[in-house]
Amino acid sequence: xxxxxxxxxxxxxxxxxxxxxxxxxxxxxxxxxxxxxxxxxxxxxxxxxxxxxxxxxxxxxxxxxxxxxxxxxxxxxxxxxxxxxxxxxxxxxxxxxxxxxxxxxxxxxxxxxxxxxxxxxxxxxxxxxxxxxxxxxxxxxxxxxx
Numbered sequence: 100x101x102x103x104x105x106x107x108x109x110x111x112x113x114x115x116x117x118x119x120x121x122x123x124x125x126x127x128x129x130x131x132x133x134x135x136x137x138x139x140x141x142x143x144x145x146x147x148x149x150x151x152x153x154x155x156x157x158x159x160x161x162x163x164x165x166x167x168x169x170x171x172x173x174x175x176x177x178x179x180x181x182x183x184x185x186x187x188x189x190x191x192x193x194x195x196x197x198x199x200x201x202x203x204x205x206x207x208x209x210x211x212x213x214x215x216x217x218x219x220x221x222x223x224x225x226x227x228x229x230x231x232x233x234x235x236x237x238x239x240x241x242x243x244x245x
Contacts, residue, residue: 103155104182105162106228108220109174111145119170120194127192136161139187139232143197143205144217147171150232152185178225186233195239208234 120142127140136153149165151158159179166174187193197205197218206216212231213223220228 101155102182102185103153103158103179104186104229105151105158105179106177106225107149107162107165107174108177108228109147109166109171111142111147111171112169113145115145115170120196123168123170124192124194127194130161132191134161136192137185137187137190138192139190139236140192140194141197141218141232141235142194144219146218146220148218148220148228148232150187150229152182152187155179155181175221177220177223177228180225186229187236193236195235200238200242204238208238 124140131137131151131153134153134157136151136158138149138151140150141148151161153161162174162176208231209218210216211234212227213219215222223231
């Protein structure tokens with residue numbers, strides 16, 4: 100098995116709600132765990148940014164299945180590359196909603212990796228997206244420890 104990382108972004112539908120996000124997470128965790136996929140899903144400013152890690156064929160199939168989901172549109176593949184090891188290996192899928200975190204810290208984090216004050220992954224390089232997601236995990240863990 101060759102290990103790959105896939106990064107993509109998409110736009111959530113206008114009336115996307117908490118129950119939609121919860122359903123996405125429950126299905127992702129169930130499917131990904133049995134498929135050996137790990138990763139992180141970020142949602143904010145009506146935009147999804149997701150990283151999938153695992154076997155190339157399986158993450159490709161997963162991405163194509165995700166692309167058909169009616170709760171988002173205009174998926175854009177940012178990167179699909181071979182990797183030496185997983186960065187998000189402890190999660191079959193973890194979701195972080197930006198509105199659940201300190202807005203000033205999130206804004207500063209977005210500004211650190213992009214030219215915008217809102218999440219706009221389509222304007223970021225794959226490395227900026229990856230760095231943002233890794234920093235987001237630290238911000239999330241810090242907020243969760245209180």
